[in-house]
Amino acid sequence: MRNDSIYRDFDALPAEARRQVIDFIAFLKTRYADVKSTKKFDLSDNKFVGMWRDREDMTDSSIWVRSIRKNEWAE
Numbered sequence: 001m002r003n004d005s006i007y008r009d010f011d012a013l014p015a016e017a018r019r020q021v022i023d024f025i026a027f028l029k030t031r032y033a034d035v036k037s038t039k040k041f042d043l044s045d046n047k048f049v050g051m052w053r054d055r056e057d058m059t060d061s062s063i064w065v066r067s068i069r070k071n072e073w074a075e
Contacts, residue, residue: 010018043049058064 010021013021052058
């Protein structure tokens, strides 16, 4: 199918059908978007990474979480 015939067919549709075609094209673009094209970034560049590094009570996060849960959930 040639582009000019696609444009003619699209223009021949009622307004609501044209909106549906546009919505469907947008859906297909997101569904078949190339995952590799998404920009990757280094988390270490963000300020929140390492914000608790000076906390001595969090040297072992598992122990810290258990302690918090024990204190908060105790009956």
